[in-house]
Amino acid sequence: MRKENSTNAENQKILEMSCGLTYAVELLNGRWKVNVIWNLSKGINRYGQIKRNIPGISEKMLTQRLKDLEKEGLIIREDFKTVPPRVEYHLTEAGKELVPVLKKLCNWGAKVRKETSVSF
C-alpha cells in the first residue's frame, strides 16, 4: 500500500489529477495488468484460466491485479458462491472501451520493437 503523504504518493496524485493521459498511464501501470485485461477481452474470465494463460504470473500477482482493476472500475467480480468456488471477471464498459486503444498501442509496440531490435 502506498503511504498517504510521501512525495511519491503526492506526485502520483498530482499526475492522476493533471490530465487524462497521466491518469490512464497510472492505471495501466503494474506488471501483468494489460495481460489480464487482454485475457478478459478474449472471453477468458476465470481465475484459473487467466493464470494458465499468462505464463509466469504468480497467484498473488494475479489476485492483486484483479483487485486493482476492480477498484479502478475496469472489471467486475462475480462470485457464484459455489463449492468448489467459481468466480468470473468481466470488463466494465470503461474496460471494454480501453481495448481498442490497447490494440493501437500493441501495433505501435510491435512495429517499434521490430525496428529497434536490430541489435539482437
Add this chain to the structure above:
Amino acid sequence: MRKENSTNAENQKILEMSCGLTYAVELLNGRWKVNVIWNLSKGINRYGQIKRNIPGISEKMLTQRLKDLEKEGLIIREDFKTVPPRVEYHLTEAGKELVPVLKKLCNWGAKVRKETSVSF
C-alpha cells in the same frame, strides 16, 4: 497450411499481440515519461523548458527519463556545445508515431476519470 482459428494460431496471435502490448506498456512505464513525450510533441524541446512545464518533476528524474527515452529510441539528444549549454531533445519517428496513440489514451482516461471520480 495453418488453420485460421486453430488453438495454435489463436495462441500465436495472442502472444504476438500481448508481446507488442507489453513491450509498449513497459516503454511507457516510469513516472513523468509520457509528460516528457507530450511536451516534446508540443515543441518544447529544452531541458529547462520541459522542467518548467512539468510541475513537481525533479532534475534527476527528468535527466533519467530523457536518458531512458533516448535509449529506447523515442527521442534524440542534440548538444549544441555552447556556453551556456544548450541541448535540444526531439522525438524520433517512432516517438512521433506514438503521439496519436497517447491522444486516444488521453481521451479514454479523461472520460473514465470523470465517470469514476464521483467521490471528489
Add this chain to the structure above:
DNA sequence: TACGGTACATACAATTTAGTTCGTAGTTAT
C-alpha cells in the same frame, strides 16, 4: 488417506523506483 482442483490470504524478502541533497563550470545580470 492423500492428493488435486478451486480461488484466494498472509507474512516476509528481494528488487526496483522515486526522491533528496549536494556538486560541477562558464557566463551574465544585479
Add this chain to the structure above:
DNA sequence: ATAACTACGAACTAAATTGTATGTACCGTA
C-alpha cells in the same frame, strides 16, 4: 561580489513494487 542560469552527475535514502513460500476451506477422486 553574489547570485542565477544552463544541463546535468553522483551518493544516498525512502518508498513502492514484485516475488516466494506458505496456509485456508471445501469437495471429489484414487
